[in-house]
Amino acid sequence: MDSFIAGIDLLARWDVLAALLIGSIGGVxxxxxxxxxxxxxxxxxxxxxFSLEPIVGLTLLLGIYGSSMFGGAIxxxxxxxxxxxxxxxxxxxxxxxxxxxxxxxxxxxxxxxSFYGAVLSIGALMLLAPVLAKVAPxxxxxEIFLAALLGIVLVVVTHRGQVLPAAILACLGIFLSTxxxxxxxxxxxxxxxxxxxxxxxxxxxxxxxxxxxxxxLVLLMSKDKPIVLPKVxxxxxxxxxxxxxxxxxxxxxxxxxxxxxxxxxxVGEFMSxxxxxxxxxxxxxxxELFGKGNPEGIVAxxxxxxxxxxxxxxxxxxxxxPGEELTAMMLAVFYVHNVVPGPRLFAEQMDFIYAxxxxxFLLNVIVVAFLFFATRTMMKVMLIPNRFLGIMILTFSLIxxxxxxxxxxxxxxxxxxxxxxxxxxxxxxxxxxxxLGIVLGKLMEDRLRTAMARxxxxxxxxxxxxxxxxxxxIVVAIVGQVWTVMKARRATGxxxxxx
Amino acid sequence: xxxxxxxxxxxxxxxxxxxxxLFVTVTMMIALxxxxxxxxxxxxxxxxxxxxxxxFWPALSLGGVVLFGLINALSRVRVTRTxxxxxxxxxxxxxxxxxxxxxxxxxxxxxIGYLAATLAFCAGLALRMGYRGRTVWIAAAFGxxxxxxxKTAMNVKIPSGAIxxxxxxxxxxxxxxxx
Numbered sequence: 001m002d003s004f005i006a007g008i009d010l011l012a013r014w015d016v017l018a019a020l021l022i023g024s025i026g027g028v029x030x031x032x033x034x035x036x037x038x039x040x041x042x043x044x045x046x047x048x049x050f051s052l053e054p055i056v057g058l059t060l061l062l063g064i065y066g067s068s069m070f071g072g073a074i075x076x077x078x079x080x081x082x083x084x085x086x087x088x089x090x091x092x093x094x095x096x097x098x099x100x101x102x103x104x105x106x107x108x109x110x111x112x113x114s115f116y117g118a119v120l121s122i123g124a125l126m127l128l129a130p131v132l133a134k135v136a137p138x139x140x141x142x143e144i145f146l147a148a149l150l151g152i153v154l155v156v157v158t159h160r161g162q163v164l165p166a167a168i169l170a171c172l173g174i175f176l177s178t179x180x181x182x183x184x185x186x187x188x189x190x191x192x193x194x195x196x197x198x199x200x201x202x203x204x205x206x207x208x209x210x211x212x213x214x215x216x217l218v219l220l221m222s223k224d225k226p227i228v229l230p231k232v233x234x235x236x237x238x239x240x241x242x243x244x245x246x247x248x249x250x251x252x253x254x255x256x257x258x259x260x261x262x263x264x265x266x267v268g269e270f271m272s273x274x275x276x277x278x279x280x281x282x283x284x285x286x287x288e289l290f291g292k293g294n295p296e297g298i299v300a301x302x303x304x305x306x307x308x309x310x311x312x313x314x315x316x317x318x319x320x321x322p323g324e325e326l327t328a329m330m331l332a333v334f335y336v337h338n339v340v341p342g343p344r345l346f347a348e349q350m351d352f353i354y355a356x357x358x359x360x361f362l363l364n365v366i367v368v369a370f371l372f373f374a375t376r377t378m379m380k381v382m383l384i385p386n387r388f389l390g391i392m393i394l395t396f397s398l399i400x401x402x403x404x405x406x407x408x409x410x411x412x413x414x415x416x417x418x419x420x421x422x423x424x425x426x427x428x429x430x431x432x433x434x435x436l437g438i439v440l441g442k443l444m445e446d447r448l449r450t451a452m453a454r455x456x457x458x459x460x461x462x463x464x465x466x467x468x469x470x471x472x473x474i475v476v477a478i479v480g481q482v483w484t485v486m487k488a489r490r491a492t493g494x495x496x497x498x499x
Numbered sequence: 500x501x502x503x504x505x506x507x508x509x510x511x512x513x514x515x516x517x518x519x520x521l522f523v524t525v526t527m528m529i530a531l532x533x534x535x536x537x538x539x540x541x542x543x544x545x546x547x548x549x550x551x552x553x554x555f556w557p558a559l560s561l562g563g564v565v566l567f568g569l570i571n572a573l574s575r576v577r578v579t580r581t582x583x584x585x586x587x588x589x590x591x592x593x594x595x596x597x598x599x600x601x602x603x604x605x606x607x608x609x610x611i612g613y614l615a616a617t618l619a620f621c622a623g624l625a626l627r628m629g630y631r632g633r634t635v636w637i638a639a640a641f642g643x644x645x646x647x648x649x650k651t652a653m654n655v656k657i658p659s660g661a662i663x664x665x666x667x668x669x670x671x672x673x674x675x676x677x678x
Contacts, residue, residue: 164571171563
């Protein structure tokens with residue numbers, strides 16, 4: 001309880017609350033702009049938060065992280081284009097409702113179910129915190145190494161159909177983390193005699209290049225599509241909130257799926273949405289209306305995807321394992337602000353953890369209140385043409401890169417990663433394994449070196465319970481992947497012989 | 500539900516995206532070249548264990564790129580190729596034009612100052628993208644907003660333009676401090 005009060009105390013400052021407000025509303029706005037998304041906004045805002053205190057900077061970025069999906073539902077419902085990829089399923093029933101003239105009702109259901117899912121997820125997070133704090137002291141160097149390795153393995157194997165490219169990109173990320181002067185014997189690695197490479201490749205420069213510059217290139221190379229905004233009626237706030245009560249069962253089940261899927265790294269929003277949507281359809285009295293504007297479909301989709309961000313913070317904060325692209329970004333955000341997620345954070349800075357949880361709750365309150373009253377005004381951001389958005393992102397990203405050190409080299413590196421990210425996006429390959437490799441590569445190298453100093457025989461490495469469990473999880477993840485490959489191969493062979 | 504189909508494991512997808520093999524091949528070739536440079540780009544410390552060697556992680560990660568690249572290449576051989584590899588590569592190269600704009604923008608800042616460079620960049624790029632009339636003015640106004648917000652209000656660290664030296668004493672201070 002003391003930690004909880006200390007957490008409130010950390011947040012009870014005007015600058016923190018202002019950061020949360022700006023981040024939350026900013027997150028909704030970028031979420032509502034198809035083609036921008038939270039990752040780009042976080043990448044751009046990250047260097048700007050340098051001059052702020054860690055808690056202020058983190059709440060600002062947390063606001064963007066937690067609120068973008070709310071905004072993403074708006075274009076999904078109104079113009080059949082998801083604002084963020086995880087709002088794709090909302091288009092199935094949201095857009096048909098808009099065509100029927102029920103856009104306001106669809107939006108209200110999306111907001112209220114998103115809020116419900118998020119609050120349930122934060123509740124789960126708070127209940128789990130004391131348990132995690134008890135387990136935290138059991139983590140030593142080898143456990144942290146194995147947890148980081150598990151994170152990389154999970155992110156790779158969960159990229160279905162892209163496992164090998166994801167593995168290549170994760171290895172590339174790990175390699176990038178080794179460039180420069182290494183910290184144990186102070187020898188140079190892959191500097192090619194260049195002084196600018198001695199300090200290594202800056203994480204922020206890579207993040208800005210891979211997420212912001214690359215997205216700007218995608219938008220600049222695309223074509224503008226004309227968008228016609230539908231009419232959105234005015235309805236009272238409580239009238240809108242009340243309708244969720246009708247769908248409370250679906251909202252609760254969907255949120256639970258979201259919490260469970262969010263806690264498992266690599267599973268995330270898509271799986272939780274799929275499970276929730278299937279459940280809602282299976283148990284509905286009108287399953288034939290799914291995909292044709294069934295409100296239950298919106299509730300299932302939005303409650304599921306909004307319960308994931310808070311739940312995804314559990315492995316991120318407890319073990320330093322991000323589940324997907326956005327949590328990989330948040331991991332980078334924590335590192336940049338000198339907050340190292342992992343077991344020690346729970347043991348030593350429980351007040352900070354509670355402050356983050358409370359921020360997550362507050363941002364949901366801010367966002368839902370903002371959206372209920374300002375939807376009609378803010379939906380105009382959807383009218384910004386794609387290529388104009390590209391110009392905006394490129395202009396903003398310069399501030400992020402150039403203000404770090406006023407270095408032309410940084411801009412050149414960010415541009416190179418922007419080009420690289422553009423190719424990855426064109427090929428529909430994931431960018432998160434690269435970031436994960438860079439962030440976790442350094443950590444793994446350091447922890448393995450420390451751990452190996454106390455290991456005499458290979459089996460000593462896993463002779464502690466948590467280390468053994470983590471090792472077992474890595475083996476299961478890899479064996480499971482190999483088994484899936486073999487099964488698919490056999491199925492392909494059978495299909496070929498039958499044909 | 501198309502998402503449902505996506506969730507089925509497909510190790511050998513139906514088609515290859517144009518440029519995929521080209522990308523993996525180039526990545527692997529760079530990794531191989533870097534791997535070959537390991538003896539003189541990293542150090543081996545005698546008497547130290549493998550995990551403590553500065554060479555260990557670069558070798559392991561580059562080895563991983565090459566190994567997974569090879570397995571990927573082998574697994575994709577039988578997959579139907581989607582034509583258009585070189586058109587795709589040409590599109591990648593075309594995007595470099597915007598990188599050029601971006602670099603020019605950065606190079607212009609220490610010469611003509613942040614305000615002029617940003618206005619020119621936003622308006623110029625808007626013209627290049629085919630916008631005319633009001634949109635170009637909106638782009639310039641956006642550039643002005645960015646400068647006023649970040650440089651004037653938030654005082655972010657951006658060098659002042661050499662051109663400001665030609666301004667009268669008092670105006671020069673204002674230009675250097677706020678624009």
